[in-house]
Amino acid sequence: MKTIRITVIDYPGGMKSAIEGLSELFAMASRLSLERQEGVEFAVQVSASAELAGLPVPVETDVPQVIILPPCIVGDEYIVEQPSLSGWLKTMHGAGALICSVCAGAFILAQTGLLNQRPATTHWMLADRLAQRFPEVRVDDSKILINDGDLMTAGGLMAWLDLGLELVAQFGSPALMRQLGKHLVVDTAPRQQRYYRCFMPPFDHGDRVVLKSQHYLQSHSQTSVTVKQLAEECHLTERTFLRRFVRATGYKPKEYIQQLRISKACEALESSADSIEVIALSSGYDDVSAFRKVFIKITGLTPREFRGRFCAET
Structure with missing residues (x-):
């Protein structure tokens, strides 16, 4: 059984329904994978951003494959400089983790500098603000989701669902993602096309x-x-x-x-x-x-x- 370790960052103001929803989505994907004998399970850990400060550099086996910055629904914590969290994210990225953001989470990801000269999306109401604050980021608010290999960004408060499906297709299989979509009663067709077209190094x-x-x-x-x-x-x-x-x-x-x-x-x-x-x-x-x-x-x-x-x- 292959285990995909996913860490969801619970920062102040982070959207609780997205954090819980992602956990439940991946739990459902794991159950479906077991039923289909696909040999993959998704293990989700929710970590408070404050807990990540000062942690030692992890060994390879402790690095999650995926880290997700959820949307922000309360306050403006996402625009506050968070050097400890930024440093941790850069360390994880340097160790091979795929860093993802949803909606306002793109601001936290942009603070790391990892998005410089890279395409990214966010909520259309925040796009201009993101572009002004981080001019080196190639902001494209016309996209629901941008999978750029080692970085993935999704727009809109509910785009965590699109992100979750994309990750299930990438680390599981397109068939598993389609089956999950049927259980959730979600149209997965656009994600199928994106999966088949994208190079997944x-x-x-x-x-x-x-x-x-x-x-x-x-x-x-x-x-x-x-x-x-x-x-x-x-x-x-x-x-x-x-x-x-x-x-x-x-x-x-x-x-x-x-x-x-x-x-x-x-x-x-x-x-x-x-x-x-x-x-x-x-x-x-x-x-x-x-x-x-x-x-x-x-x-x-x-x-x-x-x-x-x-x-x-x-």
């Missing part, structure tokens, strides 16, 4: 050197990056870096970068009206023909076919 492999390069690639995939540059950044020979990267991720660096680029291109094709040429360029491809070739190899569709199949307005 592993971050819990325990190799912190490789993890550092993954975090770098997550926000620099559109630029020209060589194995030599990555190896030098990690103070390793190219051969050693390549061996460790493949062992940890299952991909060669070039393949990994292609997966990241096409994942972001799929997001752009579905959510924007930009031309394929523009999307290819913004994804890191100067040659549109090369972009199409890689896109077909990874998705099985041409960019135009993908847009026609998954975009409501073509």
Whole structure:
């Protein structure tokens, strides 16, 4: 049985129904997984933010796979600087944890600096405030949920449900997520499409050197990056870096970068009206023909076919 450890942060003003709802959602997912013999269970721990201050750096086995910052429904604690919590979140992220936020929780996540140069969403009423306070964050309030690999943000007070379903699909299976949706009487179709389209790289492999390069690639995939540059950044020979990267991720660096680029291109094709040429360029491809070739190899569709199949307005 594979156990997915999830920590939900209970900070002052945090929405109690979301905290309890996430716990119950993952408990239900675990029961369904047992019935379906899928071999995965979700273990949720609710931790008060004050309890996290000053904790020692954990060993690998103590690092949760997922940490969730729920929405805030009372007060404005989410805009108060919380250096202890920020430091703890950065430590956990550096150790391989997937950090998630819902609604106003994005403000707490943004305090860590982890969202700099990264896409993020929050409640539409808070989007301008988030963008003004953290100008390096690429705020997009048109998205219900943005899964950017090692960081995940959801908008709206009730978007914790979307987040929970996405995590069940990612760490369990799409079939388990669909079954959970039936029990909850929730339409899971959009989450299915997002799951199949997104590249889900592993971050819990325990190799912190490789993890550092993954975090770098997550926000620099559109630029020209060589194995030599990555190896030098990690103070390793190219051969050693390549061996460790493949062992940890299952991909060669070039393949990994292609997966990241096409994942972001799929997001752009579905959510924007930009031309394929523009999307290819913004994804890191100067040659549109090369972009199409890689896109077909990874998705099985041409960019135009993908847009026609998954975009409501073509």
